[in-house]
Amino acid sequence: MNYEKIFSQNKEEKIKGRYITLDDIEPILMKLNSNNQLQVIGKSVQENPIYSYQIGTGKTKILLWSQMHGNESTTTKALIDFLNFLNNKSELANQLLESFAFYSIPMLNPDGAKLYTRENANKVDLNRDSQNLTQPESRILRKIYEEFKPDYCFNLHDQRTIFGVGDTGKPATVSFLSPSYNEERELNANRIKAINVIAGMNDVLQKYIPGQVGRFDDGFNINCIGDTFQSMGTPTILFEAGHFQDDYEREVTRKFIFFALLSGFIAIYENVIVEERIDDYMHISQNNPNFFDFVYRNIKINYDGSEIITNFAAQYKEELINNKIFFNAFIVKIGDLEDNFGHYEFDAKEKMYTDSDNNIPNLNQKADFYLEKDIEVVNGLVKL
Template sequence: MDYHSVFENHKEQDLLGRYITLKNIEPLLGKHLFKNKIDVLEKSVLEKSIYGYQTGTGEFKILLWSQMHGNESTTTKALFDLFNYLDSDVEEVQKWKDKFTFLFIPILNPDGAELYTRENANKIDLNRDFMNLSQPESQLLFSQFSSFKPDFCFNLHDQRTIFAAGKTNNPATVSFLAPSFNKECAINTTRQKAINLIVGINMELQKHIPNQVGRFDDVFNRNCVGDTFQQLGVPTVLLEAGHFQNDYEREKTRKFIFISLLRGFSLLYENDIVDNKIDDYLKIPQNNICFYDIVYRNVKINYDNSIIITNFAAQYKEEIIENQLFFNAYISSVGDLNEIYGHLEYDAQGGLFHDGVDYFPNIDQKADFIIGKSKIFVNGLLIK
């Protein structure tokens, strides 16, 4: 399959950027009503609609949900790209619909999506609520899991720009986890299926983003939905959309999520998830925190009345201002920054830092400053 062409032909052009809410997806759901079952499954804490999107008639059932964390929207975009593909008449889609029944929940946490926060309106992380099931959104997902009785689950998230694929300077553009079902992180038949599927997807992704796929630590947490569903005997894959070079809107990353889902469905259709692929799974490099958004090296600063040359870093905070998302850069770290990388790096060549008040980059201050006599930085970026 030419995944790139399939993506370009089915990309949902009316769903762009990182701030994705019900206002963005509700008009798009309307155009899919004629071929699919779309219902309001439940209401959120603030009485916003949580939609279910069901298609296919097969016996093998697949449950997928996105934006469990409201500010993690890339996989929602990829789902709508997928909806366009599943509405097409290509032979592969028809085969999938004969074998599979899909149930998608495209924004599980609409309140968090509107507020652009990880938590729901009650400030609860839904992915830490699967022992208590205290929130209507958590209760809904568990209820759908219980009634739909899926054979496979996809738990779709975004991850921060801080992660590299192992001990490299490559961003972890896509990361996976086959969640554990017990404290021993054992591997049973259920978890083995998730592992094998991840290995198959990774083999395809290496053709498109070589050395930019990571793997999360598998420490067991019964409060997490993936660990819970795995414990209940349903293979579950955690899929995280991460950073691709110069792609803060994650318009490129959405393509790799789309490819991951298509390849995953193909492998499930072919039943190519039965071999023991643990060694290949463990070869996927573990996510490593070693990135800042911007690193400034060889900067002269005034530290405790002494002039020294050192490095500092800035990180973007994603902030909603008047219903628009802004990436605002703030100073995050000062020091050697050994084995730390920047998605963007500047060599100050010994230029003196000053921000109009101080000659030291203070943590949490806005990244607006001058280096030397003429290099002006606004929001972390060199403008002059």
Template sequence: MNLEQLFIENKEQSISGRYLTLDSVEPLLKKLNTNNELSIIGQSVLGEPVYKYQIGSGKTRIFLWSQMHGNESTTTKGLFDFFNLLKSGSELATQLLDTFTFCALPMLNPDGARLYTRVNANKVDLNRDSQDLTQPESRVLREVFEDFKPHYCFNLHDQRTIFGVEDSGKPATMSFLAPSYNEAREVNDSRLKAIELIAGINSVLQRYIPNQVGRFDDSFNINCIGDTFQYLGVPTLLFEAGHYQDDYKREETRKFVFMALLTSYKILSENDIVVNGIENYLNIPQNKPVFYDFIYKNIKINYDGIEKITNFAAQYKEELIGNDIVFNAYIAEIGDLEGRFGHYEYDGKGATYQDEHQNFPKLDQKATFNLDNNIKFVNGLIKI
């Protein structure tokens, strides 16, 4: 199975970038709705429809949801790429639809998506509302779960550019978790199924992004939806779509989301369970917050008349301006930065820092400055 070619053939070209709203995906859902697969199963706080897309007639029921956090759109793109495959009429599509019934909520938090926020319109993190169910979106998710009675759950998220694969200096382009079902983080039959499936996904992704797959922290929190569904006895997989080199729009990462989804269903349909699944799963390195977007090394600063050589880092903030996400770089840390990596690194070799305010960087100011008066950085990058 040529995963690269399948992605190219099925990539949904009409959606791209980081800002994905209901306006973007509603026409796609209606286009995919050729046999009454689409329904509105609830409303957001601000009255936006929450859609369910259900397709397939197989015995194994798969429940997926994306954009529970409104500013996490990469898995939504990958999900629509996968929907296109299911609608392709290919032999593979027929096999998948005969084996599985897929039930997806492609955009659980449409208000957060429009505002480009993690939380919903009531400023509640839906992934901390699985017990109290205070929000309409949380209640919709739980109602579909109870009605659909899935055999597997796929909890689809993005993670920030700060995450790397332990201390390897490699970004965590994809990370996974089989959530715990209790405080002791024990492995029961349900969690083992998720663990074995992730081990199989990882073995395939290593061919495409070697050493760029991480394992998310498995501390138990019953308020998180994945932990709750695992606690209720349904194998649940957390997907975290992260950074790929120079891919701030996450167009490369969406490919690996597609690959991971398709691989998981091939494994399940062929019962191709990984031997020593727990060991292989635990050998996936931990996700660690070790990255900044920019690191500047060996920079000379003048502070109160004292010159010293130091390092500093800058991090993008994703800011919604109009209908565009603008990446603005702000200085985030100053010091030796031991154990930290930059997606972009620059060695100043003792060049002197200057900006329009002072002769030293200041936390939270824009990363626009000069080195030795002849190298200009604007918004983190060298201005050519």
């Protein structure tokens, strides 16, 4: 199957980048609303509408939700692309629509999306509110879950650039998890169903991003929505959209999330998930927080009159300014980086560090400096 071609034919060109708000997706959803598939299922803290989009007449019911965390927009883009695909009247789309009933919530947290924050407008992490249900957005999702009674849940998120695949030095571009349903992290029939789907998606992704698929930690937390739904008996799959090389806008990762969605539903449709694939799932390396956006090695600094060679790392801080995301690099670690990797690495070969302040790198300092005064680094990047 030509996943690349299918994606290119259905990619929604009107949305791109990291800052995706309700204003961006609302007109697209309205355009897709050809047969009353679009409904307002509730309001956010700030009274913004929360939409559902339902399509398909099949027996297998799929519940998908994205942007539970407002600043995690990659899966929202991929979900919109997938909705475009379901509406394209192709033979494959029609087969899936006859087999599945899709209930999607493209943006559960529109307030957080507007503010570009993880939390909602009350500064509550909705993914820690699945038991207390203190927030309107949490209650809406639970209500839909109880009414729709899904056969599978797809919990769609982004993850930070700090995650790599084990100790391979490769970024975790896409990560999955079949959440635990109890403290013991035991396997039951429902969790294995989710595991089997993940194994099928991994088979496809390895053809495109070999070694860049990770497995998220399965420590049990009943306050997390995936753990809750898994414990309530529904096979649940956590998606984490991560970093691909030089793709801070996550437009490439968006494509691979689309591949994962489509291949996952094909696996269920073709019933290739009946075979237990626990070993295949467990062989997906766990995520390891061993990456920085920038790593600088073998830097010479003058420290109290003595010249020493050290390393340091910088990380982007994403800042919303005038409705645009800016990536500003700050120094976050100095010293031993032996077990760490950088999405961008630079070997200074013992060149002397200088800056406009005190000529010594400090934590939380903007990553603007010179090496021997002939190499300039601006916002983390070496200017050549």
